[in-house]
Amino acid sequence: MGARQHQDYGFFGPGSVTWRVWGYPTSIVLGFLRAVVIEELDPHLVASVDQSGQVKLRPKLRYDRTMQYFATIKFGDAESVLRASDTLMKIHARAVGHDPVTGGIYDANDPASQLWIHLTAWHSILYTYEIFGPGKLTEAEEAQYWEECARAAEFQTIDPADVPRSREGIRAYFAAYRPRLVGSEVAQDMMDFLLDANTIVLPERMPAAARVVFNAVARRAVIATLPRWMRKLGATTQSGLTDRVAIALTRPVVRAVAASTWLQVWALRLASPRTAPILEPVLRGTPPVHPVLREPVEARTQYGVTDPRQQYAAILADRARAAGPAPYPKHHHEELVPFPA
Numbered sequence: 001m002g003a004r005q006h007q008d009y010g011f012f013g014p015g016s017v018t019w020r021v022w023g024y025p026t027s028i029v030l031g032f033l034r035a036v037v038i039e040e041l042d043p044h045l046v047a048s049v050d051q052s053g054q055v056k057l058r059p060k061l062r063y064d065r066t067m068q069y070f071a072t073i074k075f076g077d078a079e080s081v082l083r084a085s086d087t088l089m090k091i092h093a094r095a096v097g098h099d100p101v102t103g104g105i106y107d108a109n110d111p112a113s114q115l116w117i118h119l120t121a122w123h124s125i126l127y128t129y130e131i132f133g134p135g136k137l138t139e140a141e142e143a144q145y146w147e148e149c150a151r152a153a154e155f156q157t158i159d160p161a162d163v164p165r166s167r168e169g170i171r172a173y174f175a176a177y178r179p180r181l182v183g184s185e186v187a188q189d190m191m192d193f194l195l196d197a198n199t200i201v202l203p204e205r206m207p208a209a210a211r212v213v214f215n216a217v218a219r220r221a222v223i224a225t226l227p228r229w230m231r232k233l234g235a236t237t238q239s240g241l242t243d244r245v246a247i248a249l250t251r252p253v254v255r256a257v258a259a260s261t262w263l264q265v266w267a268l269r270l271a272s273p274r275t276a277p278i279l280e281p282v283l284r285g286t287p288p289v290h291p292v293l294r295e296p297v298e299a300r301t302q303y304g305v306t307d308p309r310q311q312y313a314a315i316l317a318d319r320a321r322a323a324g325p326a327p328y329p330k331h332h333h334e335e336l337v338p339f340p341a
Contacts, residue, residue, distance in 0.1 A: 195223070
């Protein structure tokens with residue numbers, strides 16, 4: 001069965017470092033799990049996750065939909081990207097509430113919160129690519145990667161100017177954000193839950209023995225990529241020997257999958273069925289109907305989609321007038337909200 005065709009290359013395309021790094025097998029499990037585990041240390045974010053309740057109620061669905069969203073932004077055609085961004089903005093407009101740890105208010109569309117999630121994801125996907133995959137990018141490739149990270153930020157409420165353009169800038173961002181992170185009981189519980197690939201990723205039809213082995217290795221491989229201070233905050237410590245063994249066991253498996261398009265498609269369909277139709281054309285080299293790259297401003301004009309930052313300004317104006325959508329109740333059942341909201 002041939003892969004479906006996208007309408008265009010969207011906003012990145014085959015010449016992008018984004019396609020190379022995000023299309024590598026590490027992104028599906030290791031990079032994704034690393035990102036969502038780290039994100040829980042933000043008290044605003046974990047309050048949103050905990051009060052929603054959806055991560056624990058329907059973990060596989062949430063994983064599948066989140067991977068679908070990530071893949072759409074990076075690999076989808078322009079209209080799909082803009083529609084996904086617009087939908088998520090509307091869903092997040094109701095994801096507001098009280099953070100019991102800091103006493104503050106969380107808002108899923110807040111640009112600072114969005115930037116934390118965005119950079120954690122882009123850094124985690126790149127870092128696991130380096131550790132378990134081909135290794136570090138060249139200096140020029142990494143510069144391009146962070147420029148593309150800034151472009152992807154345009155589909156959220158983030159100001160692209162706030163996105164660091166280098167590894168040093170990313171390190172400085174995380175160092176500055178570190179005082180805001182809290183290893184609360186809720187955060188540690190959620191991190192432990194999300195490190196369980198068996199619950200989050202693996203389909204129930206997999207043999208029990210395979211699930212146990214996969215989960216044991218994947219959990220330790222993800223922890224092996226976390227800095228020591230972060231492990232301490234999240235109560236996810238393990239020895240240096242365990243780190244080395246987990247990486248040594250995982251790396252050849254990942255590289256074997258990466259060497260086979262068939263294996264990559266099989267693993268993708270197994271782990272995230274909703275993502276497969278988006279990423280499979282890229283893996284198989286299926287060209288789009290119109291093999292062109294698009295520009296966000298031009299595409300928004302064509303499809304009549306408002307810039308997320310303008311949408312957020314309108315949302316804040318509505319709230320100031322006590323108008324707009326009501327916040328979600330606890331443990332709501334909104335089907336489309338992905339991790340981590």
